[in-house]
Amino acid sequence: MEEETERLLVSVRNYMVFLYVGSVTASIAPRLAMKVVSTTVASSIRFLSDGYDLSVTCSFFAMATLLLQGKLARVLERRPAPAPRLTPLAAWPLAVCTWVSMTAFFLNYLTFGDDDLGGYGEWAVAGVASAVNLLMAARSVMRHLA
Structure with missing residues (x-):
């Protein structure tokens, strides 16, 4: 039983490190890239990010949400069945x-x-994607605790 507990703790630790590194990378890398690259490259990057339409933004947010929520569900799931599970806290x-x-x-x-x-539509999509992400995370935890 201690081996399963250790596996659960390692899984949670790896997931938290993944979230931390991903958050830092997502917040710092674009800003650094814009400061480091030449103005020609920076203007073409801005043009590319401006060129996306709302359907690409929706698809991108849906894909990112599903991937991360799937990873959360794998961390929360009990494998094999008698394995320990995380507490609600x-x-x-x-x-x-x-x-x-x-x-x-x-x-x-x-x-x-x-x-x-971004435009108003993109901000609305981000708000909806964030709400869906919160609902999916809550559903995963409630399913895990049941």
Whole structure:
């Protein structure tokens, strides 16, 4: 039983490191890239990020949400069946951290570059994607705790 507990703790630790590194990368890398690259490259990157339409933004947010929520569900799932599970005091903060990381990722995507703040439609999509992400995280935790 101790081996399963250790596996669960390692899984949670790896997931939290993944969230941390992903959040830092998503928040710092675009800003650094805009400062480091030449103005010609920076203007073409801004043009590319401006050229996406709302359907691409929706698809991108849906894909990112599904991937991260799937990873959260794998961390929360009990394998094999008698394996230990996380307590509510550990599972809920994990879900909240997932939601905050994805919301920050969405906001960084919309504000990529200094001048591009996205349109109203993109911000609405980010709000809906964030709400869906929160609902999926809550559903995963409730299913895990049941």
